[in-house]
Amino acid sequence: MVKPKVQVENLRLSYGPKEVIHGISFDIEPNEILGIIGPAQSGKTSLLRCINRTIEFTANARPSGVIRVDGVDVMDMRNVYELRRRIGMVAPLPVGLPLSIYDNVAFAPRAAGMKRKSELDTLVEKCLTQAALWDEVKDRLDSLGTKLSGGQQQRLTIARALSHSPEILCLDEFSIAIDPVTTMRIEDVLKVLKKEMTIILVTNLVQQARRLAARTMFLWNGEIIELGPTEQLFGDKPKDKRTYDYVNGIFG
Amino acid sequence: MNRPADTNISPTFGETQFTRKKQRQEFTAKCFFGGMAALMVIPLILIVGHVITQGWHSLSWDFLTTNPRMGGVKGGIWSVIVGTLYIVGISLCVSAPIGVLAAVYLNEYAKETWFTRIVNLAVVNLAGVPSIVHGLFGVGAFVYAAGMGKSIVAASLTLAIMTLPVIIASTKEALSSVPMQFREACWNVGASRWQTIRRIVLPNSISGILTGVILQVSRAAGETAPVMITGVAIYKAVEGTGLFLYDPFREQCMALSMHLYYIATQAHNAPKSLPFAIATVMIVLVLFVNLTAIVFRSWLRSRRKW
Numbered sequence: 326m327v328k329p330k331v332q333v334e335n336l337r338l339s340y341g342p343k344e345v346i347h348g349i350s351f352d353i354e355p356n357e358i359l360g361i362i363g364p365a366q367s368g369k370t371s372l373l374r375c376i377n378r379t380i381e382f383t384a385n386a387r388p389s390g391v392i393r394v395d396g397v398d399v400m401d402m403r404n405v406y407e408l409r410r411r412i413g414m415v416a417p418l419p420v421g422l423p424l425s426i427y428d429n430v431a432f433a434p435r436a437a438g439m440k441r442k443s444e445l446d447t448l449v450e451k452c453l454t455q456a457a458l459w460d461e462v463k464d465r466l467d468s469l470g471t472k473l474s475g476g477q478q479q480r481l482t483i484a485r486a487l488s489h490s491p492e493i494l495c496l497d498e499f500s501i502a503i504d505p506v507t508t509m510r511i512e513d514v515l516k517v518l519k520k521e522m523t524i525i526l527v528t529n530l531v532q533q534a535r536r537l538a539a540r541t542m543f544l545w546n547g548e549i550i551e552l553g554p555t556e557q558l559f560g561d562k563p564k565d566k567r568t569y570d571y572v573n574g575i576f577g
Numbered sequence: 578m579n580r581p582a583d584t585n586i587s588p589t590f591g592e593t594q595f596t597r598k599k600q601r602q603e604f605t606a607k608c609f610f611g612g613m614a615a616l617m618v619i620p621l622i623l624i625v626g627h628v629i630t631q632g633w634h635s636l637s638w639d640f641l642t643t644n645p646r647m648g649g650v651k652g653g654i655w656s657v658i659v660g661t662l663y664i665v666g667i668s669l670c671v672s673a674p675i676g677v678l679a680a681v682y683l684n685e686y687a688k689e690t691w692f693t694r695i696v697n698l699a700v701v702n703l704a705g706v707p708s709i710v711h712g713l714f715g716v717g718a719f720v721y722a723a724g725m726g727k728s729i730v731a732a733s734l735t736l737a738i739m740t741l742p743v744i745i746a747s748t749k750e751a752l753s754s755v756p757m758q759f760r761e762a763c764w765n766v767g768a769s770r771w772q773t774i775r776r777i778v779l780p781n782s783i784s785g786i787l788t789g790v791i792l793q794v795s796r797a798a799g800e801t802a803p804v805m806i807t808g809v810a811i812y813k814a815v816e817g818t819g820l821f822l823y824d825p826f827r828e829q830c831m832a833l834s835m836h837l838y839y840i841a842t843q844a845h846n847a848p849k850s851l852p853f854a855i856a857t858v859m860i861v862l863v864l865f866v867n868l869t870a871i872v873f874r875s876w877l878r879s880r881r882k883w
Contacts, residue, residue: 379764384688410767420762423781432776433766482762489766 328396330355330493330523331376336390338371338380338547345371346547348390353493358515358524360538360555362531362571368547369527370417373495376525377412378405394493410437413486413522417498419478421470422485426453426462429470429481433489448488455518456484457510476503483511487518494518495525500533512537531572535559543568625860632853640854645831648812649840650847654855656815659822660729660830661862664809665798667733667825668740673790675737676744680786683745684752685774703742711739712803720807729825732808732832739803740793747789751782784877791870795863801834809835811843833859 329352338346346368353359361369374380375388378399392399394411402408410433422429430449439445449466453459458480462473470481479502486494496515500508515524515537528534534541535555542552543565551558551568563569643653683700687693715735725731755778763773779786810829815822823830833855841852 377765379761382761382764406767406769408767409765414765416758416762416765418758420758422759422762422777424777432763433768436763436766436768436772436776485762485766 327354329353330395331525332391332393332396333372333376334391334393336372336375336388336392338368338375338386338388340383340387341385344547346375349544349547349549351542351549351552353523353525354540355523356519356521357540358519358526358538360534360541361525361527361544362529362534362541363544364571366546367544369544370497372544373414373497373525373527376493376495377409377414379409379414381405406437410489411492413489413491413494415479415483415486415494415496415499417501419475419482419502421473421478421481423469423471425467426470426473426481427466430484430488433485437489449484452484452487453481455487455514456480457507457514458484476507479503480507480511491522493523493525495527497527498529500528500530508533531559543571545571628853628856628860632850632855632857634850635848635854636857641858642818644815644818645812645836648844649831649836650844650851654833654836654858655818656813656822657831657833657836657855658858658862659820660809661798661833662820663729663823663825663830664733664736664804664832665794667730668736668797669790669794671734672737672740672744672793676741677748677786677790680745680748680752681774681779684749685770685778700742700745704746708739708800709802711735712806714738715803715807725826727808727829728827729808729823729830732804733825735803735807736797736800739800740797743796744790744793747792748786751785751789752778754785755781784874787877788870788874791866791873795866798863798866799834799859801838804832805835805838811835811839833862 331353333352334350335348336346336350337344337348345366349372361372363369371380371386374383376392376394376399380386380388394408399408422432424432427449430452431445434445434448439448450459450463453462458477461477462468470478473481479499483496483499494515499511503511512533515526518524524537526534526538538555540553541555541558543550543558545567551563551565553564557563558568559572561569563572640653641658642655644656645654646652649657683693683696687696712735715731715738719725719731719734720727723731725734759777759781760773763777764770768776808829809832811831813829813831837852837855837859840847840855
C-alpha cells in the first residue's frame with residue numbers, strides 16, 4: 326500500500342453562513358491523475374484553494390477538517406510559502422503577470438531566492454518547453470506576457486506553475502481558454518509530467534477526465550457523489566445514477 | 578428568398594428613418610457634451626489671462642529673486658517663494674510616506690475588522706474637514722501641546738495632517754485598480770504579500786499614487802487659513818537671497834498664499850499690479866507642479882504593462 330500524497334479528511338468549508346463543502350474525505354495517490362468533474366458551484370475551485378491554503382486570502386472563508394500533504398497537516402505548516410511552492414496551481418482564466426515572458430516564469434524561483442542567471446535561463450527554457458510554448462516565444466522572451474494571445478497566456482500560466490518544481494499540480498479547468506489542438510498538446514505534456522508529479526485535474530470537459538485520469542471524482546453541491554476508477558464512472562454502470570446522467574449529458 | 582414584409586428592416590443596409598434618427602441623436606449628444614467641456618475652459622482662460630495682464634507690470638527677474646522690503650510693498654518675493662517651498666516640502670516629506678504606507682496596509686494587508694472600518698471611516702471624514710479646522714488642530718497640537726511654537730514645522734505638520742487623508746484615499750484607489758487575479762497568481766506560486774506588492778502591485782500603481790500625492794502638493798501650496806495661524810508671518814525681514822533663509826524649527830516664514838492675502842487686502846500703499854503679480858507666480862508654480870505630475874504620469878503609464 327503506497328502512502329497517499331494528499332489526504333483529505335472530513336473537509337468542510339463555509340463562506341460566511343453558507344457551507345459550500347459538506348465534509349468530504351478522499352485520498353490522492355502519488356503520481357496519479359485525479360480527475361474532478363462536476364457542475365459550477367459544486368466546490369471544485371474552493372477545494373483546490375483549501376489544499377494550497379490560498380483560501381486564507383478570502384476574508385469570510387472558514388475551512389475545517391484536515392488536509393495532509395505527505396502526511397503533514399497543511400494547517401500545521403509554518404512555512405506556507407513552501408507549501409504553495411510544492412503545489413502548482415493553474416487558474417481557469419489565463420493570468421499573464423504584467424512582466425516579460427521570461428520574468429513571468431522566473432517570478433517564483435526568484436521569490437524563492439534563486440538568483441543565478443544561468444540557472445534561471447535553464448529553468449525558464451525547461452518550463453516553457455514543458456508547457457508547449459517555448460518554440461513560439463523563444464525569440465521574444467523580453468516582450469510582455471500580457472500581450473500574448475489567450476491560449477499562449479494559459480500555457481505561460483502553466484509554465485509558471487511548473488517553475489517552482491511542484492510535487493502536486495492542480496489544473497482548474499485549464500482548457501476553457503485554449504483551442505482544442507493546444508489542449509491536446511498540453512494533455513500529452515500532462516501524461517509525461519505524471520511520472521514526476523501528482524496531478525489534480527478539475528475539468529468541465531468530462532471527456533478530458535476520461536482521456537487522462539486514472540480515477541475520477543464527481544463532486545456535486547459540495548459532496549462527493551462518486552469516486553472511483555474512471556472506467557467505472559464513464560461506463561454503463563456507475564454506482565450512482567446521477568453520475569451516469571451527468572457524464573452522459575442528461576443531467577437534471 | 579422570402580423576407581417578411583416589414584419595412585423597418587432594411588434589406589440593403591441603406592439609410593432608413595431610424596438610422597437617421599440615431600445619427601441625429603448622436604450628433605446632438607456630442608455637441609451638448611462637447612459644449613459643456615468647452616465651458617470649463619472659458620473661466621480658466623479668463624481668470625489666468627486677467628491675472629497675468631494685470632500683474633505684468635510688477636513681474637521681472639528682480640521681483641522673483643530679491644527679498645521684500647518695507648512690509649512687502651517694495652522689493653521682490655524671493656523669501657516668500659522660499660518659505661512656500663519650505664512649508665510644502667516638509668509637509669510632503671511627512672504626509673507622502675505615511676499616507677502611502679498606510680494605504681498599502683489598508684488595501685493589501687488589513688482584513689475587514691472593526692479597526693480597519695474605523696480607520697477607513699476616519700480617512701473619509703477627515704478628507705472632508707475644512708482646512709481652518711485642521712489649522713485649529715495644528716495650533717492646539719503642534720504650536721502649544723508639542724511646544725513647537727509658531728514655526729515652519731508646525732505649519733508643515735498641519736498641512737501634512739490636512740493632506741494625509743486625501744493621499745491615503747487616492748493611493749488606495751490606485752492600489753485597488755491593480756487586478757486581484759495578479760495577486761492571486763503570485764500567492765499561488767509561493768510569493769509572500771510583500772513580494773507581491775513590491776514586484777507587481779506597486780510598479781503597476783505607482784503612476785496613480787504619484788498623481789494623488791502631487792495634486793496634494795499644489796493644494797497645500799495654495800492653503801492660507803491653516804498656515805497663517807500655525808507658522809506663517811505677515812512680514813519677516815530676511816537677509817541674503819540663498820535657499821537657506823529660515824530655520825524651520827525656530828522661525829516663522831513668509832508664504833505666497835498669505836503674502837497675497839496681506840498685500841491684496843491690508844497693504845494700502847502697494848502698487849495695484851503687485852497682488853496680481855504674486856497671484857501669477859502662485860498659478861505658475863501650481864501649474865508647474867501639475868505639469869510635472871502629468872508628464873511623469875504619462876511616462877510611467879507608457880511603461881505600464883497590461
